[in-house]
Amino acid sequence: MVAPVRLPPRRADVAAASATSASTAVPRPRRRPSEFEGIDYATMAGCAVSALALSWVVFTRLTEGVGWFGFVLVVYLCFLALYGLVSADRLGRLLAVDRLATVAITSGAVLLAAPLVWLVGYVVLKGLPSLSTDFFREDQGGITPSMPADAGGGSHAIVGSLQQVALSLSLSLPLALATAVFLNETRSRLRRPVRIFVDAMSGLPSIVAGLFIFAVLILPYAEDSDVFGNNGLMASLALGMIMVPTITRTVEVVLRLVPDGLREASLALGASRARTVWSVVLPTARSGITTAVVLGIARAVGETAPLLFTSVGASLFNSNPFNGPQESLPLFVFRNIRNTPLPTQIDRGFTGALVLMLIVLTLFAITRMVGGERKGGRRR
Amino acid sequence: MLADPRISWFDASDGQADGGIDLTDQRADDTLHIGTTTPRIVEDQPTKSDRIFGGTTTTSGLVVLVLLALVGLFLLLRSRDAFDVAGWSFFTRVEWRTDVDPPEIGVLGLVAGTVQVAVIAVLIAIPLAVCAALFITDYASARWRGVLTGLIDLLAAIPSLLYGIWGWLLLSEQLAPLSAFLARHLSWIPFFATGDDPELVQSMFIAGVVVSLMVLPIVASVTREVFAQTPPGEKEAALALGGTRWGMIRMVVLPYGRAGIIGGSMLGLGRALGETIAVTLLLPQLPLLTWQVLESGGATVSGFIATRAGADDFTTSGLMAAGLVLFAGTLATNMAASVIVSRSRSGVGVETV
Numbered sequence: 001m002v003a004p005v006r007l008p009p010r011r012a013d014v015a016a017a018s019a020t021s022a023s024t025a026v027p028r029p030r031r032r033p034s035e036f037e038g039i040d041y042a043t044m045a046g047c048a049v050s051a052l053a054l055s056w057v058v059f060t061r062l063t064e065g066v067g068w069f070g071f072v073l074v075v076y077l078c079f080l081a082l083y084g085l086v087s088a089d090r091l092g093r094l095l096a097v098d099r100l101a102t103v104a105i106t107s108g109a110v111l112l113a114a115p116l117v118w119l120v121g122y123v124v125l126k127g128l129p130s131l132s133t134d135f136f137r138e139d140q141g142g143i144t145p146s147m148p149a150d151a152g153g154g155s156h157a158i159v160g161s162l163q164q165v166a167l168s169l170s171l172s173l174p175l176a177l178a179t180a181v182f183l184n185e186t187r188s189r190l191r192r193p194v195r196i197f198v199d200a201m202s203g204l205p206s207i208v209a210g211l212f213i214f215a216v217l218i219l220p221y222a223e224d225s226d227v228f229g230n231n232g233l234m235a236s237l238a239l240g241m242i243m244v245p246t247i248t249r250t251v252e253v254v255l256r257l258v259p260d261g262l263r264e265a266s267l268a269l270g271a272s273r274a275r276t277v278w279s280v281v282l283p284t285a286r287s288g289i290t291t292a293v294v295l296g297i298a299r300a301v302g303e304t305a306p307l308l309f310t311s312v313g314a315s316l317f318n319s320n321p322f323n324g325p326q327e328s329l330p331l332f333v334f335r336n337i338r339n340t341p342l343p344t345q346i347d348r349g350f351t352g353a354l355v356l357m358l359i360v361l362t363l364f365a366i367t368r369m370v371g372g373e374r375k376g377g378r379r380r
Numbered sequence: 381m382l383a384d385p386r387i388s389w390f391d392a393s394d395g396q397a398d399g400g401i402d403l404t405d406q407r408a409d410d411t412l413h414i415g416t417t418t419p420r421i422v423e424d425q426p427t428k429s430d431r432i433f434g435g436t437t438t439t440s441g442l443v444v445l446v447l448l449a450l451v452g453l454f455l456l457l458r459s460r461d462a463f464d465v466a467g468w469s470f471f472t473r474v475e476w477r478t479d480v481d482p483p484e485i486g487v488l489g490l491v492a493g494t495v496q497v498a499v500i501a502v503l504i505a506i507p508l509a510v511c512a513a514l515f516i517t518d519y520a521s522a523r524w525r526g527v528l529t530g531l532i533d534l535l536a537a538i539p540s541l542l543y544g545i546w547g548w549l550l551l552s553e554q555l556a557p558l559s560a561f562l563a564r565h566l567s568w569i570p571f572f573a574t575g576d577d578p579e580l581v582q583s584m585f586i587a588g589v590v591v592s593l594m595v596l597p598i599v600a601s602v603t604r605e606v607f608a609q610t611p612p613g614e615k616e617a618a619l620a621l622g623g624t625r626w627g628m629i630r631m632v633v634l635p636y637g638r639a640g641i642i643g644g645s646m647l648g649l650g651r652a653l654g655e656t657i658a659v660t661l662l663l664p665q666l667p668l669l670t671w672q673v674l675e676s677g678g679a680t681v682s683g684f685i686a687t688r689a690g691a692d693d694f695t696t697s698g699l700m701a702a703g704l705v706l707f708a709g710t711l712a713t714n715m716a717a718s719v720i721v722s723r724s725r726s727g728v729g730v731e732t733v
Contacts, residue, residue: 066557066558066560066561067554067555067556067557067558067560067561068554068557069554069555069557069558070557070558070561073558094624094627095624097624097626098624098625098626098627100626101625101626101629102519102625102626104511105511105514105515105518105519106515106519107511108507108508108509108510108511108512108514108515109511109512109515109516109519109520109528111508111511111512112508112512112528112531112532112535112596112600113531115535115593116531116534116535116538118546119538119542119543119546122546122550123542123545123546174440175440175443175444178436178437178439178440178441179437179440179441179443179444181437182437182438182440182441183441185437186434186437186438188434188438188441190438190441190442191441193445194441194442194444194445196715196718196719197444197445197448198444199714199715199718200448200711200714200715200718201444201447201448202714203647203650203651203654203710203711203713203714204448204451204654204707204710204711205653205654205655205656205682205706205707205710206654206656207654207656207682207685207686207703207706208451208455208654208682208703208706208707208710209451211455211685211699211700211703212450212451212454212455215454215455215457215458215700216450216454219458219696241447244444245444248444272426272427272429272430272433273426273429273430273433273434274429274430274432274433275429277433295537298537299537301539302538302539302540302541302542303539304539304540304541304656304657305656305657305660305682305686308686308689308690309689309690312690330539330541330657333541333545334541334657337545337548337549337661338660338661346549349545350545353541353542353545356539356541356542357538357539357542360537360538360539361534363537364533364534364537368530
């Protein structure tokens, strides 16, 4: 942030001040745009109240209402208009525009937090009542939709999610690391196209990844072999395709932060490029790589769309990711919530959603603790 | 820059630090010319491990290229059945009917819905994201800057499934009165028109609002990074000339970050086009060509594919064709976006998550 710069007093002002005489020319009042005093707060409060009152009259007395969401929106717009008018009258157009911009920009930042709090609160409220330790121990065997929401559990989904994410990580991490090293530690001419394609791949719709695995492996080979049927491995492959660009790009940023001096020192000591990367660059970037991995896991663990074509989902425990449909948390949530209008079934889905959200939030907290400042931070 | 003072000597002597191995840039050549009449020829003699290293990393870089090419290729191969039956009308037909003979399938209704939802989402997300980014770079204190940057990352980390169930079961009911108001009083605007006694819950407008929350973090993080790179000297100059903070933003920060805003918005558009699971929940997923975004109805390519998972062979082939269209569309959008961001004066080193 740039601190508001206070202008040095003009030479004429200094002269006038040192003479301590009331000069004939009235000194121009110094304008300080960032000044915000009691009267300004009062103006804001007044505008807010009148905006509220105006909207209330219009929407409860004169028309039949817009719902609370629309009401808040209208109050906000009324407030902006009134505040702009009052400020323009009091301070002039220039400062009024500045005040309006400040309000608009600040509310933009508030609006980042509002939906997040609302969403998290909603999932916790709906999911918490039926969450018990049974959820981590039992599967959905013998559970009918109309049974109470805390009957049965989601252990099969949790185990499936863990296995699939672990498998996809073990497949995608080496590729992602090597690609990041390629982009940052070599001088190849192919770096530019590869970087553009990694960017493009990070925007690959996840459902297309699922379709691709379905088209390449499951459709042609499923009849001959269980390994290529609908199972956890296929889901891991699709998830891996989503993880690769995420991890690659985060790792690349981190590698760029490794000081060149360290690389040059290593090369000067006679180490080969490979040795330099392996023993100097990667260890230096270790915390950043951890962050990248955890971000990749967080991205993959919540993906639902590719699983619809690959692991399909099951209601029974299946600990073998290489054979037969396997459940995972997102699929558990999706099917329970979408397939029936029964409240018990929906609540069961919300329990899964709460567990899924807790996993994602935990992973996110880990990246914060390991990585500290995410970008541009000092990383050693 | 260096952590360890013991090795700072190597940093200072820069180009001479490599003994015969070619350095990661060409500075070595320039340094060698100093004080010598006949420059020593520096040969690049990679060791065996260097060759293996180069081979491995290049291969993995190429795997990404090949993988994307394979995605396109296999979707094309698998969609041949659908294209054989539908021909070019696949791109011009709105309906998707496999119960008639020959089947009538077309992607136009899906593409229209996808674009409508994505455009609504991006239109809502851009102003919010730019405001949030400006607040982070130019208004917030250092402490709040960290918190809000983390908040953007957190918004990006929440699975789209959770946004979907929240939007479907909670938000759509809350937004329905607003839709009703718009439909009643602003129906002279074509977008807000509805039929008589309309169903307003599963509409493209509401889907767009929910998807906007999902593209918000990506647009915000790109624009934030671009704004943060505005040269402080120019900002201070604007303030020193007596500008207000908004004047400084309007004259310095926004022009500087314009390419970043455009690129970030296009990245957001690419994300919105491919958004799947939330739209699957939020729309009825029946292809439809309409401007009435407030009314229930509509489908998107990705959502339609998701709802038809596990169908018969011919439908699957049609889904592959639709997937191919989606793949091509998002790929083009994203590549254009990343080229814009990387070409922009301000975009050097811009990263997106």
